[in-house]
Amino acid sequence: MSSKILYLRLLQYVVPYWRIFALAIFAIIVMAMTDPILAALIQPLLDGGFVEKDPNMIKLMPIFLMILILIKGMATLASSVGMTYVASRLVMDLRAAMFRKILTLPTSEFDKTSSGVLLSKVTYDVNRVMAAATDALVILVRDSLAVIGLLAWMFYLNWMLSLIVFSTVPAIIIVIRIVSKRLRKINISMQDAMGNMTRVLEEAIGGHKLVKVFGGYHYEENRFESTSNQVRRFEVKTKIMSGFSVFIVQMFTASALGVIIYIAALQSAADNITVGGFVSLFTAMGMLFSPIKRLTKVNDQLQQGLAAAQSVFNLIDQTSESSEGSETKPDRFLKPVRFDLNAKIPETKPDRFDLNVRFSGKLTFQHLHFAYEDQATPALQDISLIIQPGETIAFVGASGSGKTTLAHLIPHFYTLTDGHLLIDDININDLPLTHLRANIALVSQEVILFNDSVAANIAYGAMADAPREKIIAAAQSAYAMEFIEEMPDGLDTIIGERGVKLSGGQRQRLAIARALLKEAPILIFDEATSALDTQSEYQVQKSLDKLKQGCTTLIIAHRLSTIAKADRIVVMEKGRIVEIGSHAQLIEKQGIYATLYQIV
Numbered sequence: 001m002s003s004k005i006l007y008l009r010l011l012q013y014v015v016p017y018w019r020i021f022a023l024a025i026f027a028i029i030v031m032a033m034t035d036p037i038l039a040a041l042i043q044p045l046l047d048g049g050f051v052e053k054d055p056n057m058i059k060l061m062p063i064f065l066m067i068l069i070l071i072k073g074m075a076t077l078a079s080s081v082g083m084t085y086v087a088s089r090l091v092m093d094l095r096a097a098m099f100r101k102i103l104t105l106p107t108s109e110f111d112k113t114s115s116g117v118l119l120s121k122v123t124y125d126v127n128r129v130m131a132a133a134t135d136a137l138v139i140l141v142r143d144s145l146a147v148i149g150l151l152a153w154m155f156y157l158n159w160m161l162s163l164i165v166f167s168t169v170p171a172i173i174i175v176i177r178i179v180s181k182r183l184r185k186i187n188i189s190m191q192d193a194m195g196n197m198t199r200v201l202e203e204a205i206g207g208h209k210l211v212k213v214f215g216g217y218h219y220e221e222n223r224f225e226s227t228s229n230q231v232r233r234f235e236v237k238t239k240i241m242s243g244f245s246v247f248i249v250q251m252f253t254a255s256a257l258g259v260i261i262y263i264a265a266l267q268s269a270a271d272n273i274t275v276g277g278f279v280s281l282f283t284a285m286g287m288l289f290s291p292i293k294r295l296t297k298v299n300d301q302l303q304q305g306l307a308a309a310q311s312v313f314n315l316i317d318q319t320s321e322s323s324e325g326s327e328t329k330p331d332r333f334l335k336p337v338r339f340d341l342n343a344k345i346p347e348t349k350p351d352r353f354d355l356n357v358r359f360s361g362k363l364t365f366q367h368l369h370f371a372y373e374d375q376a377t378p379a380l381q382d383i384s385l386i387i388q389p390g391e392t393i394a395f396v397g398a399s400g401s402g403k404t405t406l407a408h409l410i411p412h413f414y415t416l417t418d419g420h421l422l423i424d425d426i427n428i429n430d431l432p433l434t435h436l437r438a439n440i441a442l443v444s445q446e447v448i449l450f451n452d453s454v455a456a457n458i459a460y461g462a463m464a465d466a467p468r469e470k471i472i473a474a475a476q477s478a479y480a481m482e483f484i485e486e487m488p489d490g491l492d493t494i495i496g497e498r499g500v501k502l503s504g505g506q507r508q509r510l511a512i513a514r515a516l517l518k519e520a521p522i523l524i525f526d527e528a529t530s531a532l533d534t535q536s537e538y539q540v541q542k543s544l545d546k547l548k549q550g551c552t553t554l555i556i557a558h559r560l561s562t563i564a565k566a567d568r569i570v571v572m573e574k575g576r577i578v579e580i581g582s583h584a585q586l587i588e589k590q591g592i593y594a595t596l597y598q599i600v
Contacts, residue, residue: 003184003302006309010129013093017086024082025141031075032142034068035291036149039284041065043157046276079138087134094126097316104320107413108373116199121315124194128187128308131301139298143291150284150291157281158267161260165288168252172292176299179245183238183300187307190234197227242300249296257285321412321433359424359439361521361552363387363410368419370409378417379405381575389521392553394563396596397572403556404444406572407524410554411440423522438462441520445527447507449499454484455491457499458513466517478513480506526556560597569593 014021045061102118154162204211204220211220264278368383380402387393395403408414409421412428421428428436449457458474459466471491475481483506487493499507515523557563564583571579571586571593579591586593 003180003306006306006313009313010090010309013090014086016093017089020082021086024079024086027075027078027082028138028142029145031072031079032145033149034072034075035146035287036153036284037068038065039150039280039287040153041068042283043274043276043280046274046279079142083134083138087130090134091126091130094129094312095122098122098126098312101316101318101320105318106321106415107408109318112373114195114199114202116202117195118315119202120191120195120198121311124198125191125308125311128191128304129312131305136298136302136305139294139301143295143298146291147288147295150288154281154284157277157284158264161264161281164256164260164263165285168256171252172249172296175245175248176296179241180299180303182241183303184307186234186237186241187304188310190231190238191307191311193227193230193234197224197231200224200227238300238304245299246293246296249292253289253292257289260285359521360389361387361439362389362422362424363522363552364420364422364425365406366420366422368409368421369417370405370414371417372414377575379575380409383419383577385570385577385580387552387554389552390550391568392555392566394555394557394566394569395572396557396560396563396569396593398596400574401572402575403572404526405575407442407526407554407556410522410524411437411442439520440522440524441515441518442524443508443511443515443526447499447504447511449495449502449507449510451494451497453489453492453494454487454510457495457510458491458517460514463514463517470517471513474513474517475510477516478509480509480513483509521551523551523553524556525554527558560593571596 041061041064044057098121102122151162151165154165200220200223204224211217261282264281267278363386365383365385368380369378370380371378383402383406395406397403405414409416410423410428412433416429423431423436423439450460454475455468455471456464459471468491472481475484475491483502484490484493493501495501495510499510502510515525555563555566563569566583568580569583569586570577571591573592579586579589579593581589581593587597
């Protein structure tokens with residue numbers, strides 16, 4: 001993406017605040033014009049006040065100078081406040097856009113990208129974008145106008161001397177263009193290095209207990225030092241390139257200035273220029289030095305911001321999960337029909353969905369295949385299975401057999417490689433994601449809790465307005481109220497980051513309570529009782545037995561004793577279904593399940 005396209009896209013985020021932005025730009029223009037006016041006032045001040053000793057000029061010039069400085073001060077304040085306001089809103093809007101995108105990214109993207117890299121984009125990169133969108137713009141507008149105004153005044157005083165200044169412009173432009181390309185590459189590399197450093201830091205903080213127990217201090221120190229050193233090296237390279245360009249520009253400017261002073265001194269000796277004119281010209285040239293220096297250095301700031309903008313927009317432009325399903329929506333849910341696993345899925349789709357209709361919970365897998373990205377071996381192969389509404393199905397098998405992968409396909413966390421997955425005889429690809437997931441409750445082995453109250457963690461998201469009575473009922477069903485009542489503020493107790501103040505079993509019971517409160521027709525329990533003690537597991541199992549009535553329940557468990565009452569048990573091996581039957585049937589068969597049951 002070119003610099004022009006990037007900058008124009010950034011300015012689109014400024015459009016909602018164009019009034020304040022326009023006022024700030026106007027203030028910048030006024031501020032810029034005060035420099036050439038100040039240089040112009042030097043001539044009448046010296047010639048009229050000191051040489052000709054004009055009394056009116058002596059009285060008026062101090063007043064003019066005071067008014068000019070007052071105007072410049074007010075313009076500076078207005079431009080600073082206005083641009084800060086616009087810049088802060090720009091950063092907030094970009095972060096909001098990035099956060100919205102992160103929430104809607106496909107699960108496969110999170111598998112490929114570490115959370116530390118995403119954190120770096122939202123925190124570090126977006127701040128550099130602000131420098132390109134506002135700070136650099138202030139310098140470009142203010143100093144460019146100041147340079148133009150000062151040069152115009154210099155041409156008015158002495159065109160011959162002013163041409164010498166212009167002779168340096170082509171050389172300066174060439175230097176800036178060469179340095180710009182190099183700075184962009186360096187800054188892109190520095191942002192990647194910053195993302196890696198954030199990733200290492202996040203992993204070390206999240207795994208601090210593991211680091212302590214296994215003595216990983218030196219390993220983590222070396223990793224962090226390596227990534228931090230990469231950031232440092234790129235920062236040094238940036239400063240070297242920026243400083244080199246400033247040095248070259250200053251050399252060109254100083255050379256031109258030396259020639260101008262020499263020729264101006266000769267003209268003054270020949271009475272071709274007045275004292276006021278000479279000092280005014282020299283003052284204007286001196287005032288040129290600072291804005292030219294800033295304009296040269298702004299290239300470094302601009303390239304950093306544009307490189308960061310490219311990183312930000314790369315995230316924003318990523319493809320989100322399709323939230324609408326197919327382009328044409330069904331008129332109503334299809335009535336339940338007998339489904340032949342070998343029947344061909346019809347090409348025609350229903351007209352419209354009634355989003356208020358609750359699923360019955362029927363699940364149909366037809367010759368389903370799935371492979372993760374960049375993996376040649378499929379995680380699931382030719383899965384064909386019909387699960388009737390209200391049926392409890394347990395999935396067992398060795399680690400890596402595909403149990404969890406199969407469960408994650410039901411909420412459409414991943415897109416099927418081949419085959420079909422239907423809910424109530426409707427292909428999940430034709431269902432709006434919000435409606436699909438509203439009918440599914442998931443409790444996984446990795447419990448996710450937020451740094452909020454117990455009640456907020458149970459009644460999370462769309463359930464936030466749930467009555468207090470229902471929250472308590474769900475907690476009681478999950479046998480969580482016994483420890484909640486012992487907490488300082490009960491349901492209003494803040495549980496800390498990821499529920500750090502709770503035990504593993506307590507965290508899992510809160511997650512189960514959250515799933516119970518949702519009252520979804522499809523329940524997925526992926527090792528949901530793995531962290532519970534025997535008594536708690538027995539209590540939760542009793543509540544699940546009541547809850548399962550009328551709900552389709554999928555249980556993934558390694559403890560085979562917990563699934564003996566399942567309607568059917570599906571045994572998986574290397575991504576395939578190898579056995580199906582009740583506990584008694586599979587034990588009698590003396591196959592893989594019976595072997596697993598004896599081992600466990």
